[in-house]
Amino acid sequence: MIGSRINRRALLAGAAAALAAPHVARAQSGGRVIVGTWGGDYQDLLKLNIADPLMAPKGIETLYDVGVAPPRKTKLLAERTSRRGSMDVACLSDIDMFEMSQLNLFEEPTEANVPNMKHVIKALAKPYALPHIYSGKVILYNPDKMTPAPRSYNDLWDPKWRGRIGFADGLYMQVIESAAMINGGSPTNFEPAKAKLMELKKLEPRVYPSNEALAAALKSEEVYATIMWLARGYMWKKGGLNLTHAVPEEGATPIIFDKAVPRNAPNKANGWAWMNAMLDPKAQLGFADRMGYVPTVTNAEIPAEIAREISFTPEQQEKFIQPNYEYIAQNNSQLLEWWTREFKG
Amino acid sequence: MALTVTAPAIGAGERRAGAGFSLGPALVIPATLLVLAFLGAPMALLFRYSLNRYSPREFMIDAVTAENYIRFFTDPYFIGVLGTTVQVAAFCTVVATLAAFPVAYLLARSQSRWKSALVIAVVFPLMVGNVVRAAGWMALLGNDGAVNAVLRWTGIVSEPVRLMYTPFAVILGIVAVVLPYMILTLQSVIESIGRDVEEAAANLGAGPMVVFRRVLLPLSLPGIIAGGTLVFILCMNAYATPVLLGGPQFKMMAPALYDQFARTTNWPFGAALAFILMASTLILTLIGTTLLARRMHHRRIDAAAR
Numbered sequence: 221m222i223g224s225r226i227n228r229r230a231l232l233a234g235a236a237a238a239l240a241a242p243h244v245a246r247a248q249s250g251g252r253v254i255v256g257t258w259g260g261d262y263q264d265l266l267k268l269n270i271a272d273p274l275m276a277p278k279g280i281e282t283l284y285d286v287g288v289a290p291p292r293k294t295k296l297l298a299e300r301t302s303r304r305g306s307m308d309v310a311c312l313s314d315i316d317m318f319e320m321s322q323l324n325l326f327e328e329p330t331e332a333n334v335p336n337m338k339h340v341i342k343a344l345a346k347p348y349a350l351p352h353i354y355s356g357k358v359i360l361y362n363p364d365k366m367t368p369a370p371r372s373y374n375d376l377w378d379p380k381w382r383g384r385i386g387f388a389d390g391l392y393m394q395v396i397e398s399a400a401m402i403n404g405g406s407p408t409n410f411e412p413a414k415a416k417l418m419e420l421k422k423l424e425p426r427v428y429p430s431n432e433a434l435a436a437a438l439k440s441e442e443v444y445a446t447i448m449w450l451a452r453g454y455m456w457k458k459g460g461l462n463l464t465h466a467v468p469e470e471g472a473t474p475i476i477f478d479k480a481v482p483r484n485a486p487n488k489a490n491g492w493a494w495m496n497a498m499l500d501p502k503a504q505l506g507f508a509d510r511m512g513y514v515p516t517v518t519n520a521e522i523p524a525e526i527a528r529e530i531s532f533t534p535e536q537q538e539k540f541i542q543p544n545y546e547y548i549a550q551n552n553s554q555l556l557e558w559w560t561r562e563f564k565g
Numbered sequence: 566m567a568l569t570v571t572a573p574a575i576g577a578g579e580r581r582a583g584a585g586f587s588l589g590p591a592l593v594i595p596a597t598l599l600v601l602a603f604l605g606a607p608m609a610l611l612f613r614y615s616l617n618r619y620s621p622r623e624f625m626i627d628a629v630t631a632e633n634y635i636r637f638f639t640d641p642y643f644i645g646v647l648g649t650t651v652q653v654a655a656f657c658t659v660v661a662t663l664a665a666f667p668v669a670y671l672l673a674r675s676q677s678r679w680k681s682a683l684v685i686a687v688v689f690p691l692m693v694g695n696v697v698r699a700a701g702w703m704a705l706l707g708n709d710g711a712v713n714a715v716l717r718w719t720g721i722v723s724e725p726v727r728l729m730y731t732p733f734a735v736i737l738g739i740v741a742v743v744l745p746y747m748i749l750t751l752q753s754v755i756e757s758i759g760r761d762v763e764e765a766a767a768n769l770g771a772g773p774m775v776v777f778r779r780v781l782l783p784l785s786l787p788g789i790i791a792g793g794t795l796v797f798i799l800c801m802n803a804y805a806t807p808v809l810l811g812g813p814q815f816k817m818m819a820p821a822l823y824d825q826f827a828r829t830t831n832w833p834f835g836a837a838l839a840f841i842l843m844a845s846t847l848i849l850t851l852i853g854t855t856l857l858a859r860r861m862h863h864r865r866i867d868a869a870a871r
Binding site: 290291293294297319322323389427428429436437440442549550551552553556557560561564565 | 619621622623624642707708709725730808809812813814816824826827828829830831832
């Protein structure tokens with residue numbers, strides 16, 4: 221009884237709020253922009269570096285559609301035939317963005333719409349999206365436990381580290397790619413990874429459901445090393461985890477976090493305004509400082525002490541393993557299935 | 566469902582009254598339309614998807630093929646996932662029934678002024694979402710969690726015991742979620758069994774165990790069937806608990822079908838998994854309730870013969 225009364229009240233309050241919401245939005249002069257994004261730190265930084273200083277003065281209110289990438293991809297797919305989508309800006313990793321772009325879901329950015337586009341690093345540009353931030357895949361390890369320090373992905377296969385290597389489930393493709401690179405594979409052939417990972421399976425690696433769960437395991441020293449983005453390592457270090465990174469001999473693989481404006485965005489103009497603001501040097505530096513991601517524009521210079529921690533030397537950049545999006549999109553389903561059934565199973 | 570059952574009754578009443586035009590049956594139209602629009606239509610659409618083909622490049626290709634269903638039934642991995650789901654659901658239902666019965670009995674027979682407070686205490690966990698409760702279990706069962714802290718402090722173990730991401734954690738989590746449903750269902754049935762029936766049995770020389778086995782248990786069988794059905798369906802479809810407490814290695818049907826939709830973007834196969842889960846839940850529930858109901862019927866006949 222009490223339960224139902226509370227529920228009814230909550231329901232009424234919720235309905236009232238839902239009815240009131242559009243009016244609040246309409247009161248803003250520049251309208252609103254809906255950004256489909258990850259939550260947590262990333263969302264905080266979007267607010268701090270883009271929404272508050274660059275969008276709010278234009279009278280544009282930013283609303284966030286928060287979630288991890290898979291439901292966002294599902295939403296884009298589900299809405300693809302409707303005239304009005306639910307997002308003005310969609311944030312995805314380069315791999316996911318390519319997969320979605322194959323279905324022709326996004327508007328092509330132009331300099332007329334996004335003037336700051338001219339500063340984008342050419343190697344990161346693509347026709348269907350704009351790069352927001354980037355980092356590279358490295359080995360993160362506990363320097364007190366892992367001696368000698370790992371230099372290659374192969375060092376994680378050492379029986380000495382039985383049960384001490386941990387992975388985040390979401391980074392399955394990155395782990396598969398790493399294993400492929402040390403077993404004769406290439407960016408267009410991850411098949412050799414399978415045998416190599418089955419070898420590792422005998423050494424009982426741990427797979428955690430999220431990056432946060434992996435961080436907790438690194439912190440409690442349940443595991444000593446992982447394969448992860450350098451930027452996340454930087455954040456974890458700042459958060460007090462005892463970690464160091466090694467750029468693997470095989471070469472780091474860059475990861476770019478892209479943003480795109482869906483073809484059925486309810487307010488494209490504001491979507492483009494948001495895309496332009498995210499390329500602003502000040503906004504870019506904010507992400508470098510707190511999250512350790514490297515700017516994607518040529519006109520944002522990061523302070524030397526941060527650059528040392530988060531960027532790659534020209535030699536390391538020379539050795540970057542460039543992902544082949546086409547291959548990954550074609551094989552994602554098959555590799556994820558293998559990962560779930562054979563490696564984790 | 567309930568409305569379609571009541572409709573003929575209303576209609577019958579009208580006919581008896583001899584009225585020409587009856588509004589009664591029309592009353593079910595709004596609810597029927599709602600169900601058709603918001604349950605029937607999406608399910609029909611989903612079923613249509615399950616007959617399509619998946620393509621990484623084009624996402625979904627229109628087709629009429631049973632290959633998604635064939636793939637499921639010819640793949641030991643997915644049969645294993647369904648097997649795990651059924652086992653976990655059955656086990657949790659049994660554990661929940663065993664754990665709920667004494668509490669339900671106590672509540673039903675309680676004359677205490679605290680009775681309503683106890684009922685609220687049972688209902689209270691339902692006000693907290695499954696995800697929040699799973700987060701609570703994570704804090705208790707993690708390597709740095711409360712349970713391990715106690716075990717290490719008392720010197721029972723020196724290294725933390727792995728409790729999270731195990732089937733044990735999932736079963737514990739699911740039982741905690743479904744327990745209130747079972748207790749409340751059993752309580753209402755036990756309350757309807759007169760105390761005098763138990764007293765009569767005791768007067769005739771039956772000990773407490775015999776009273777339980779020969780009187781209380783058979784009479785509360787309808788409650789066990791209803792509660793068991795409800796709980797089994799909830800367990801079969803559990804999502805948050807297995808994902809959060811079972812970890813990436815533990816697979817039940819609901820998380821597996823979510824993976825197909827969201828991670829592999831294979832909607833046709835995901836849709837097929839959804840229908841297989843629904844069908845197997847329905848079939849197993851029907852088998853279970855039929856068997857128990859038949860048992861109940863036999864007991865009644867036995868009792869009548871005596």
